[in-house]
Amino acid sequence: MVMSAAGLERIGLQSRINQYLGSKSECGVPIGVETEWVQPHQLRISAIVVSLDGSQSGDGDTLDARIETTNEADVLDQNLAA
Secondary structure, X not given: OOOOHHHXXXXXXXXXXXXXXXXXXXXXXXXXXXXXXXXXXXXXXXXXXXXXXXXXXXXXXXXXXXXXXXXXXXXXXXXXXX
């Protein structure tokens, strides 16, 4: 999962940062991810991919996941990272 280091530091979660992506990293295509709780324990994750010049975009997948425990959240995290 790619998250802003500055955002994690702001909320006191800097210990969760395990890698910084430099400007020459392999992540060369702009992507965006939106998450929202659509019901209690029901998380919706939507993604978008955008061309480098911003002229084209394509919606990625949308995933609905039921999350009731910390363990379920950890499993979802590992599955998304795979």
